Structures are given as C-alpha cells and as structure tokens.
Amino acid sequence: MTDTPRRVAVLGGIRIPFARQDGPYARASNQDMLTATLDALVERFELHGETLGEVAAGAVLKHSRDFNLTRECVLGSKLAPETPAYDVQQACGTGLEATILTANKIALGQVDCAIAGGVDTTSDAPIAINEDLREVLLEAKRAKSNAGRLKALAKIRPQQIVPEIPRNAEPRTGLSMGEHTARMAKEWGIGRREQDELAAASHRKLAAAYDEGFLDDLVMPFLGLERDQNLRPDSSLEKLAKLKPVFGGPEGTMTAGNSTPLSDGASAVLLASEEWAAQRGLPVQAYFVTAQTAAVDHVHKREGLLMAPAYAIARMLARTGLSLQDFDFYEIHEAFAAQVLCTLKAWEDPVFCRERLGLDEPLGAIDRDKLNVHGGSLGAGHPFGATGGRIVAGLAKMLHQRGQGRGLVSICAAGGLGVTAIMEAAQ
Amino acid sequence: MSDRYQQLVNTPLGRIVTKQVGLPAPVKLERYEPGAPVIDGPVLLGAAPGGRLAGAIARVLAAVGAETSTPMEPKALRTAAADAGLEASVFNPEAAAEEDTFKALVFDATGIADSEQLREAWAFFHPTIRRVRRSGRVIVLAAPPQDGEPAAHIAQRALEGLTRSIGKEVRRGATANLVYVRAGAEAAIESTLRFLLSPRSAYVSGQVIRITGEAPVPEGIDWERPLNGLVAMVTGASRGIGESIAEVLAREGAHVLGVDVPAMEPELEAVTARIGGSALALDITDPSSPEAIADHLLERHGGVDVVVHNAGITRDKTLGRMDQERWDAVLNVNLIAPQRIDRALFGRGAVRQNGRVIAVSSISGIAGNAGQTNYATSKAGVIGFVEAWAPELAKRGATVNAVAPGFIETRMTAAMPIATREAGRRMNSLSQGGLPIDVAETIAWFAGPGSSAVNGNVVRVCGQSLIGA
Numbered sequence: 070m071t072d073t074p075r076r077v078a079v080l081g082g083i084r085i086p087f088a089r090q091d092g093p094y095a096r097a098s099n100q101d102m103l104t105a106t107l108d109a110l111v112e113r114f115e116l117h118g119e120t121l122g123e124v125a126a127g128a129v130l131k132h133s134r135d136f137n138l139t140r141e142c143v144l145g146s147k148l149a150p151e152t153p154a155y156d157v158q159q160a161c162g163t164g165l166e167a168t169i170l171t172a173n174k175i176a177l178g179q180v181d182c183a184i185a186g187g188v189d190t191t192s193d194a195p196i197a198i199n200e201d202l203r204e205v206l207l208e209a210k211r212a213k214s215n216a217g218r219l220k221a222l223a224k225i226r227p228q229q230i231v232p233e234i235p236r237n238a239e240p241r242t243g244l245s246m247g248e249h250t251a252r253m254a255k256e257w258g259i260g261r262r263e264q265d266e267l268a269a270a271s272h273r274k275l276a277a278a279y280d281e282g283f284l285d286d287l288v289m290p291f292l293g294l295e296r297d298q299n300l301r302p303d304s305s306l307e308k309l310a311k312l313k314p315v316f317g318g319p320e321g322t323m324t325a326g327n328s329t330p331l332s333d334g335a336s337a338v339l340l341a342s343e344e345w346a347a348q349r350g351l352p353v354q355a356y357f358v359t360a361q362t363a364a365v366d367h368v369h370k371r372e373g374l375l376m377a378p379a380y381a382i383a384r385m386l387a388r389t390g391l392s393l394q395d396f397d398f399y400e401i402h403e404a405f406a407a408q409v410l411c412t413l414k415a416w417e418d419p420v421f422c423r424e425r426l427g428l429d430e431p432l433g434a435i436d437r438d439k440l441n442v443h444g445g446s447l448g449a450g451h452p453f454g455a456t457g458g459r460i461v462a463g464l465a466k467m468l469h470q471r472g473q474g475r476g477l478v479s480i481c482a483a484g485g486l487g488v489t490a491i492m493e494a495a496q
Numbered sequence: 497m498s499d500r501y502q503q504l505v506n507t508p509l510g511r512i513v514t515k516q517v518g519l520p521a522p523v524k525l526e527r528y529e530p531g532a533p534v535i536d537g538p539v540l541l542g543a544a545p546g547g548r549l550a551g552a553i554a555r556v557l558a559a560v561g562a563e564t565s566t567p568m569e570p571k572a573l574r575t576a577a578a579d580a581g582l583e584a585s586v587f588n589p590e591a592a593a594e595e596d597t598f599k600a601l602v603f604d605a606t607g608i609a610d611s612e613q614l615r616e617a618w619a620f621f622h623p624t625i626r627r628v629r630r631s632g633r634v635i636v637l638a639a640p641p642q643d644g645e646p647a648a649h650i651a652q653r654a655l656e657g658l659t660r661s662i663g664k665e666v667r668r669g670a671t672a673n674l675v676y677v678r679a680g681a682e683a684a685i686e687s688t689l690r691f692l693l694s695p696r697s698a699y700v701s702g703q704v705i706r707i708t709g710e711a712p713v714p715e716g717i718d719w720e721r722p723l724n725g726l727v728a729m730v731t732g733a734s735r736g737i738g739e740s741i742a743e744v745l746a747r748e749g750a751h752v753l754g755v756d757v758p759a760m761e762p763e764l765e766a767v768t769a770r771i772g773g774s775a776l777a778l779d780i781t782d783p784s785s786p787e788a789i790a791d792h793l794l795e796r797h798g799g800v801d802v803v804v805h806n807a808g809i810t811r812d813k814t815l816g817r818m819d820q821e822r823w824d825a826v827l828n829v830n831l832i833a834p835q836r837i838d839r840a841l842f843g844r845g846a847v848r849q850n851g852r853v854i855a856v857s858s859i860s861g862i863a864g865n866a867g868q869t870n871y872a873t874s875k876a877g878v879i880g881f882v883e884a885w886a887p888e889l890a891k892r893g894a895t896v897n898a899v900a901p902g903f904i905e906t907r908m909t910a911a912m913p914i915a916t917r918e919a920g921r922r923m924n925s926l927s928q929g930g931l932p933i934d935v936a937e938t939i940a941w942f943a944g945p946g947s948s949a950v951n952g953n954v955v956r957v958c959g960q961s962l963i964g965a
Contacts, residue, residue: 254591255591255593256585256586257586257588258567258568258586258587258588258590258592259591260588260590260591261591262590318593320593320594322591414568414586417568417571418574418586419571419575419577419578419579420574420578420582420583422578423579424578424581424583431575
C-alpha cells in the first residue's frame with residue numbers, strides 16, 4: 070500500500086478530428102465517438118484486453134439512456150470488460166476534471182493506470198419531450214383506473230408537441246454563454262480586432278501543427294474526417310473582420326469567427342504511475358502536477374461567467390509558490406477569443422488582482438508567444454467534454470518534445486466554473 | 497427673474513426651432529440638493545504617464561462612491577485605483593458602445609513634461625469628449641506651470657487653452673475646469689474635486705484653480721456638514737447673493753452672523769431667523785463698525801472662522817459725469833470696508849485657526865465696464881486684496897479667495913433693459929444666467945475646512961462668460 074502521493078505520468082493521448090455540428094459526425098453518437106477514441110488509445114499503447122485501473126470520461130450533452138456512458142464505451146472497446154468506469158460531468162471542464170480525478174487516484178496509489186476522456190455531440194443532441202406533456206404522461210401513469218388515465222391524457226394539447234431542445238444558456242440568468250462573454254468583453258474593453266487576431270492565430274497555428282506533423286499521433290481520422298473540420302488555414306484578419314457580430318448586439322465585437330462553433334468529437338488520455346509506465350517500457354511525456362478549480366458568482370455578484378479560471382490559477386500559483394511567468398506553455402481554452410483576452414487582462418490588472426484576487430501585485434502579463442502554440446479551440450472546435458483531453462495530450466507532447474519546462478492549463482466552463490492544472494516535462 | 501427664453505427653448509417646439517435656427521439652447525442646469533451624491537453618474541479617470549495625482553484622485557472618487565472607469569494604460573493608474581480601494585472598471589474607447597457615457601471626465605495631466613506629450617491629453621479626450629452627459633464635468637488636474645522646468649512650464653500652461661476650449665465645446669450644461677496642484681499638495685485636492693464634480697459648481701466653467709497652499713487639511717471632515725460648529729460672518733446678507741450665501745453656509749453647518757445696513761434690518765433678521773443665525777445691523781463704512789463687528793464676534797461667539805465680504809453697491813455714471821460722492825460710496829463699501837474689517841478682526845485675533853476670508857469681485861473688475869469706473873475699480877481692487885493678503889494669511893494658517901460673479905439672476909439684473917439683460921445671459925458657454933446659489937456654493941467650497949490649501953484664487957462664477965475671458 071502506498072501512503073504518500075506518487076507522481077502522475079501522462080503517457081499520451083489521442084482524439085478524433087473535431088467536426089462541426091451536423092457535419093460528418095451528424096449520425097455518430099457520443100458512445101460511437103468515445104469508443105472509437107478509446108480503441109485508438111488501446112491500439113497506440115497496446116492495451117488490448119488489459120484491465121486498467123479505471124476509465125473516467127463524460128459528456129455535457131447526454132441522452133438519459135447514457136446514464137453509464139463511459140462504462141458502456143469500455144464494454145464496447147478492446148479494453149478488458151473488467152475495467153471499471155464512471156461518468157464525469159463538469160460542463161466544459163469535464164475532460165480536465167476526469168484527468169484530475171484519475172490522476173489523484175494514481176497519486177494516492179488507489180489505481181496504477183487510468184484513461185481520462187471526454188466526448189460531446191451537438192448533432193445527436195438529446196431532445197426531450199415537452200415538459201407539460203411529460204407531466205401529463207406521468208400523471209396518466211400514476212392514475213389507478215382507466216377513467217383516471219383518460220382524464221389525465223385529455224389534458225394533452227397540440228402545443229405540447231414542441232420538444233425541449235437543449236440550449237446553450239445559463240439556467241439562472243437565461244443568457245447564452247456568448248451573451249455572458251459579450252458582457253465580459255464590454256467590462257474589460259476587449260476590442261474586435263484583438264479578438265480576430267487571436268482567432269486568426271489559432272487557425273494559423275493549428276494548421277502549422279498539422280503541416281509539421283505535430284498532430285500525427287494525436288489525431289486519429291474518424292468517419293472520413295482527417296483534420297478538424299472547423300480549421301481554416303487561410304483564415305485572416307480581413308476575412309474575420311467582415312463577419313457580423315452574433316453576441317452583444319449590433320455594436321458587439323463577438324462573431325462566429327472569434328467564438329467557438331458547436332462541434333462534435335472525443336478525446337482520451339492515458340495516465341499512470343511511473344512504475345506502471347516503466348514496467349511496460351512506455352516513456353513518460355509529462356507529469357500531471359496539480360490542479361485547481363474555482364467558481365464565480367455570475368448570478369448575484371455579476372462576476373463574468375467565464376472568469377473563474379482567473380481565480381483558480383491565482384489560487385494554484387499561491388499554493389505552489391509559482392509565478393504566472395514561470396511557465397513555458399500556456400494552454401488557455403479559447404471558448405471565445407474574448408474569454409482568453411479578458412483573463413489575460415484581468416491578470417495584468419492591479420484593480421482586479423487587488424479587489425477580486427486579494428493580491429498586492431498583479432499576476433502580470435504572459436509571453437504571448439507561449440500561448441496556445443499549436444492552436445486552440447477557436448481553430449479546432451470545442452466538443453465540450455473533449456477539450457480537456459485535447460489540451461492535456463497536446464501539452465504533454467509539447468513538454469516531451471521540449472524535454473523540460475512547465476505548462477499551465479486553463480479551462481472555463483458553464484455555471485461560472487474554472488478548471489485549471491499544471492503539468493511538467495519529464496526530465 | 498425668470499428666463500423666458502430658456503423656458504421656451506426647452507419646450508418640444510422650442511427645441512426644434514433653436515436647432516434649426518442655430519440659437520443658443522440653454523439647458524436647465526443640475527443643482528445640488530442636500531443629501532444627494534457628489535456625482536450622479538459614472539466617472540472616467542485618465543492620466544498621462546508619469547503623473548502624480550492619480551492616487552489622490554482615486555481616493556476621492558472612492559470616498560464619494562463614484563462609479564469609476566479607467567483605461568488599462570498607464571498601468572500606474574490602475575495600480576493607483578487598486579491602492580485607493582477603488583473598484584474601477586476598464587474603459588477602452590475602441591471597444592466602447594455608443595451609449596457608454598460619463599458624468600465626468602477627470603484627467604491627471606501632471607505627467608506631461610513637454611509640449612509633445614500634450615498629445616496624451618488629446619488621446620484621452622478625443623474619443624471621450626462626446627461621451628460627456630448633460631450637466632457633465634470635465635476636470636483637468638495639472639502642475640503649476642511656474643514650478644516646472646521651461647518645457648514642463650510651457651506644456652502645463654498650454655492646458656489652459658485646452659480646458660477653456662473644451663468648456664466652449666461641451667454642451668448641454670457641462671463644464672470644464674483646470675486645477676493646478678502644487679507638488680506636495682496632492683492630499684489637499686478633495687474639497688476642490690468634490691466641488692467641481694458635484695452640481696454645486698453648476699455655473700463655474702473655464703476656470704483655473706490653484707491648490708498651492710501649504711496648510712494641511714484637517715482629518716475627519718464631515719462632508720455633509722463641513723462647517724459644523726464654525727461661525728461665519730456674511731456682509732450684505734439681507735437679500736440677493738448675500739442671502740443665498742448665508743443660507744448655504746448655514747446648510748453646511750455654520751452659525752451665520754448676517755450683517756447689513758440698519759435700513760435692511762427687518763429683512764436681515766428674517767433671513768438669519770430662518771437659518772438659525774444671528775443678525776448685526778450696522779453700516780460697514782461707519783468708522784466704528786470694524787471694531788463693533790470684532791467685539792460682537794468675540795463676545796458672542798469667541799471669534800469667527802469664515803468672513804465673507806459680500807456687501808456691494810453700484811452708483812453707475814460715466815467717469816466724466818461721476819461725482820465724488822458716487823466714487824467714494826462704491827469704493828468705501830466694496831473695497832475699503834473689507835480691508836478695515838479684516839484689519840480689526842486679525843488685529844484683535846478674532847479669526848480662528850484655519851480661518852477663511854472670502855471676497856466678492858466681479859466680471860466688471862476683470863473686464864472693466866463703461867459707466868462703472870467706480871465699481872470696476874473697487875472689484876479689481878478686491879482681486880488685489882486677494883493677491884496681497886494670500887501669502888500673509890497663509891502664514892497664519894488662513895486663506896483668502898474671491899469669487900467673481902458674471903451674470904447672476906437677481907433683482908438687480910431683472911431691472912436691466914431687456915437687450916442688455918439678454919446679452920448678459922447668453923454671452924457665456926452655458927447660454928444662461930447663473931443663480932445666487934451658484935455664487936454661494938462656490939463660497940462654501942472656499943469656506944470649508946478641506947480647502948486649507950486653496951489660497952489666493954479668484955474664481956469666476958460666470959458660466960464661462962465671453963466678457964473678460
């Protein structure tokens with residue numbers, strides 16, 4: 070029995086190319102995509118028939134029948150059916166949270182190896198029956214006589230045919246995530262041009278990563294798609310500048326170009342103890358060092374919905390004694406270009422850092438050349454549950470190639486959540 | 497006293513006509529109501545790099561609870577805001593929506609060291625000046641030119657032209673003023689900033705104020721009633737501007753001793769009774785009056801804190817037709833009596849620590865006026881009175897300042913011929929006459945204990961009149 074925390078090794082990860090909503094994966098279910106991704110990881114690390122410590126994964130948009138999604142995927146995969154599994158759901162932080170949970174079990178010696186992952190489909194979305202109709206049907210079910218059932222069913226009205234379609238809106242504010250971010254952009258004075266610049270850079274860097282072969286072993290073709298469908302290598306400031314605002318009203322600065330599109334995809338990462346990796350001769354790419362979550366009150370205190378990572382990272386830095394500048398890579402999930410820019414500005418702002426973070430000095434600026442160096446969600450797309458795995462796998466490889474250094478991961482999520490982590494190269 | 501033109505242009509039809517014909521369109525100026533916030537609307541605070549006042553300004557904005565924004569640059573500005581506990585939001589003109597408007601623009605220009613850096617002022621005001629709200633405020637804080645090296649002296653002096661032009665460009669009752677703050681007097685800006693931000697300064701525009709005194713500002717000022725427990729003497733308090741001064745000083749917490757000629761005693765007593773003050777009826781030009789006033793103040797109140805020389809008369813004639821009696825009467829009341837009274841009060845030690853002497857000059861004293869050689873002489877003399885006594889009173893921990901009213905709506909102006917009256921009303925940036933309370937509020941700002949470094953100023957209350965500008 071191990072009673073001191075162990076180092077957690079990231080051995081590698083893989084994902085399928087991300088597709089746009091109703092694109093090539095229109096008929097693929099979450100289970101299809103996650104199972105295929107698990108099998109790709111099995112192939113790469115030769116895990117056929119292996120019983121792993123556990124598999125943790127999740128999806129944000131889930132059918133009610135997928136109550137045991139990850140377990141079902143494991144059963145459908147080439148892993149041993151004896152591999153335990155469970156679902157995780159923390160909005161866009163799902164994939165990274167799954168990594169944190171499994172990493173912690175490895176660190177504590179509860180398991181020796183695990184797969185963390187995530188998946189989402191916005192095409193095969195769970196459409197529910199109308200809430201009024203649901204109540205009528207439940208009432209009919211409860212009725213003890215045929216007459217009672219008929220009486221209940223008589224309440225059915227034509228308008229109840231309209232189904233419940235999942236919306237990308239915050240339940241407590243009724244505002245879409247884009248509208249919330251538009252508020253943040255306004256609060257932080259984020260201009261259109263800087264957002265478009267960040268978006269163009271995301272496409273440019275992701276395209277370069279494909280061209281250089283960086284993604285060759287990180288992305289496995291699926292259903293005929295070889296690269297992320299959203300990627301526009303020829304994206305430019307001029308083209309982006311022509312798009313009309315979609316959030317924040319007619320004077321808004323946020324467009325379809327500098328916001329991530331609804332997308333479909335899956336990712337998975339293999340984590341293990343150093344001993345487990347050594348036994349199998351698998352090189353350690355990076356260590357998953359620590360993680361931090363935070364949440365903000367976007368309902369009553371009106372903090373920006375997607376500002377929680379700014380808080381989480383400040384706390385994580387305080388806990389580890391690191392400064393914001395002590396990193397070689399910054400992987401900040403580009404939910405919206407404005408979210409990234411607000412976060413960077415907040416860290417540089419003495420007022421925010423003093424009043425909200427309680428710091429005497431601002432965290433300061435980062436070297437923008439180290440930000441999302443192989444592109445981010447604006448280029449790749451953002452299947453909610455899959456983004457964490459995409460980032461962890463990519464960062465592990467970057468740290469492995471560099472041979473030294475440290476990387477910071479920041480993911481914002483619905484509900485005012487932030488999920489962040491630190492990874493280090495294996496020396 | 498009613499301004500029928502202003503009422504007319506503020507009707508729906510009047511607005512259309514004035515716009516089409518290009519007539520002046522005076523808006524109803526916002527004026528201070530007791531208990532109201534210092535500023536009712538968001539403030540944008542900007543600064544040129546290297547400035548030294550951002551911290552002091554931020555502390556005042558935090559103290560008055562102003563909803564404040566600043567640009568992200570210069571960084572020192574955000575740091576100053578953070579240090580002041582001012583939770584300032586961020587303003588980026590490039591990302592701002594059209595409806596992002598401000599009740600006040602406040603700019604710390606002290607960092608401007610040469611004429612090229614004046615562009616910093618342009619850069620701040622260019623994208624923001626059209627975002628100033630109705631009855632808004634533009635306040636530029638700068639360094640006294642003569643305190644700087646030649647290049648800084650030139651650039652800081654240049655800000656007067658900028659601020660005065662802004663005063664003429666901003667519309668809808670907005671004002672613009674420049675405040676020169678001596679290095680070391682940063683902590684003394686609060687009373688002035690509060691005054692300029694608030695509707696108390698409704699009719700003060702295009703002015704240059706100097707905060708150059710050395711006297712420290714007392715701590716723990718009650719800004720709602722800063723004159724609490726203090727005694728103020730106001731001459732000519734029975735009506736008009738003097739009556740308003742007495743009322744405002746009483747509102748600020750002072751016990752007011754109203755002074756006026758015996759013929760006005762019933763009116764005087766009505767005023768002082770209303771405000772809980774006391775009355776002293778005497779002719780200030782009588783040789784025995786200065787001592788009588790000093791006796792009264794010392795015996796009844798143990799001294800005085802605020803002395804307001806408001807009493808003034810006119811005896812208009814062109815110089816060739818003016819007899820000696822008219823000359824003497826005006827000079828005696830307006831210029832000679834204040835000096836005698838001061839001599840008696842200071843000679844007897846009646847003016848307490850952190851005392852205030854406030855005189856009333858006039859635009860005529862600055863610009864001159866045909867038919868008013870006597871009056872203009874006396875009122876220009878009042879400016880000399882301020883200049884001459886400021887250094888001496890500073891040594892005694894006191895200050896002396898003056899207001900110079902422009903066209904103020906009183907019974908005196910109501911009696912003017914209509915053409916003269918209309919010209920007087922419209923020939924200023926606010927296109928309207930001021931009210932007695934505008935003069936009184938300005939005097940109350942000088943009078944406050946927070947204004948201990950505001951010394952030797954002559955501030956016009958004229959809506960930035962074209963006369964004598």
